[in-house]
Amino acid sequence: MVITVASFKGGVGKTTTAVHLAAFLQKHAPTMLVDGDPNRSSTEWGRHGKLPFRVVTEREAALHAREFEHIVIDTKARPEEEDLKELARGCHLLVIPCTPDPLSLQALRLTIQSLQAIGADRYRVLLTVVPPKPSRDGEDAREMLSSLGVPVFSTSIRRLVAFQRAVLEGTTVAEVEDPRSRAGWEDYDAIGNEMLGLATRAAA
Numbered sequence: 001m002v003i004t005v006a007s008f009k010g011g012v013g014k015t016t017t018a019v020h021l022a023a024f025l026q027k028h029a030p031t032m033l034v035d036g037d038p039n040r041s042s043t044e045w046g047r048h049g050k051l052p053f054r055v056v057t058e059r060e061a062a063l064h065a066r067e068f069e070h071i072v073i074d075t076k077a078r079p080e081e082e083d084l085k086e087l088a089r090g091c092h093l094l095v096i097p098c099t100p101d102p103l104s105l106q107a108l109r110l111t112i113q114s115l116q117a118i119g120a121d122r123y124r125v126l127l128t129v130v131p132p133k134p135s136r137d138g139e140d141a142r143e144m145l146s147s148l149g150v151p152v153f154s155t156s157i158r159r160l161v162a163f164q165r166a167v168l169e170g171t172t173v174a175e176v177e178d179p180r181s182r183a184g185w186e187d188y189d190a191i192g193n194e195m196l197g198l199a200t201r202a203a204a
């Protein structure tokens, strides 16, 4: 399975999502993370060798692809519409992280319009960095997207400091010593299972 993580807006959790979905898939079958962002944030994250899967650049990917059952592709922010078209065509599922704030949601609308214009249908929005109650931002964003008919993963990723520590420590959130690290992993675990369910249904 090839999963691509993309969004028009930067800093919405693409790399965090790519790393954690790759860690999820690696539990099922050999998985490689392809770092398609010239900033090389995923490569940097994995530089201590503590991530449970292989991280390679786009240019190295072809050589290694057949050793892996699953491939997760992290991409740069602000792709051109043409890039998005190729990204959507080149995967089984496009995961589009979005934070529940007005700017991010506005950028998401553009992304969805572009995807609709090119007839893409294998995509799903992931609400991420969602603040805790009493904030209603996550729920409001979900309702808004659902009312527009946008497909959204049924679990959201909570905003947790443990995710920032995971980057610094070069591990997944599950390895971070923090009372909330398990909650962070559970969120991505739920997304991974939902994703596998989608793939199974698509294959049936």
Ligand SMILES: Nc1ncnc2c1ncn2[C@@H]1O[C@H](COP(=O)(O)OP(=O)(O)OP(=O)(O)O)[C@@H](O)[C@H]1O
Pocket: 009, 010, 011, 012, 013, 014, 015, 016, 017, 037, 041, 075, 076, 077, 128, 129, 130, 157, 158, 159, 160, 161, 163, 164, 165, 167
């Ligand atoms: N669920 C979360 N809770 C708290 N912080 C988070 C969460 N997800 C991501 N972050 C933090 O938000 C910042 C941006 O995340 P990330 O690098 O994954 O975004 P990105 O979309 O890949 O950014 P870029 O467009 O620059 O590639 C990072 O500091 C990351 O640690």
Ligand SMILES: [Mg+2]
Pocket: 014, 015, 016, 037, 041, 075
């Ligand atoms: Mg990134």
